[in-house]
Amino acid sequence: MGRVGIGYDAHRLVTGRALMLGGVAIPSEKGLLGHSDGDVLLHAIADALLGAAGERDIGHLFPNSDPQWKGASSLIFLEQIGDLLHRQGWAVENIDASLIAEAPKIGPYLEAMRAAIGRALGIEPARIGIKATTNEGMGFPGRGEGMAAMAVASLEKA
Numbered sequence: 670m671g672r673v674g675i676g677y678d679a680h681r682l683v684t685g686r687a688l689m690l691g692g693v694a695i696p697s698e699k700g701l702l703g704h705s706d707g708d709v710l711l712h713a714i715a716d717a718l719l720g721a722a723g724e725r726d727i728g729h730l731f732p733n734s735d736p737q738w739k740g741a742s743s744l745i746f747l748e749q750i751g752d753l754l755h756r757q758g759w760a761v762e763n764i765d766a767s768l769i770a771e772a773p774k775i776g777p778y779l780e781a782m783r784a785a786i787g788r789a790l791g792i793e794p795a796r797i798g799i800k801a802t803t804n805e806g807m808g809f810p811g812r813g814e815g816m817a818a819m820a821v822a823s824l825e826k827a
């Protein structure tokens with residue numbers, strides 16, 4: 670019997686930070702603020718995976734009070750969550766995520782993101798869906814104050 674989980678995250682956009690999305694560095698004047706690399710897409714995916722397994726959230730596993738996660742690549746979170754799921758006998762059936770951001774266009778980076786996430790979790794990129802939408806100029810993503818992401822994940826017993 671399979672399980673599903675949901676994840677949501679939002680991060681503020683600031684100058685002087687590299688923009689990391691889906692584990693890929695994207696040229697940008699602004700990046701996402703965070704204790705780690707602020708990769709909003711990976712954080713939503715991480716919470717979806719953890720939720721499906723009935724685990725507590727990413728902030729509990731990797732607290733922003735812990736100096737070892739300062740500036741950390743969020744791919745490390747996914748690697749550790751992948752190991753946790755593996756130990757519990759879960760296999761990732763699929764992941765689907767949506768980025769909500771006015772810019773950049775992620776099309777050129779999509780395959781690199783799926784490859785990076787697939788590598789971190791030890792799954793085929795074909796199991797990973799990534800989409801993006803603007804917020805039509807409305808709210809904090811629309812004003813370019815930040816980005817948000819939503820994700821679902823489905824697990825099956827391996």
Ligand code: MG
Pocket residue numbers: 678679680703707708709712
């Ligand atoms: Mg986050």
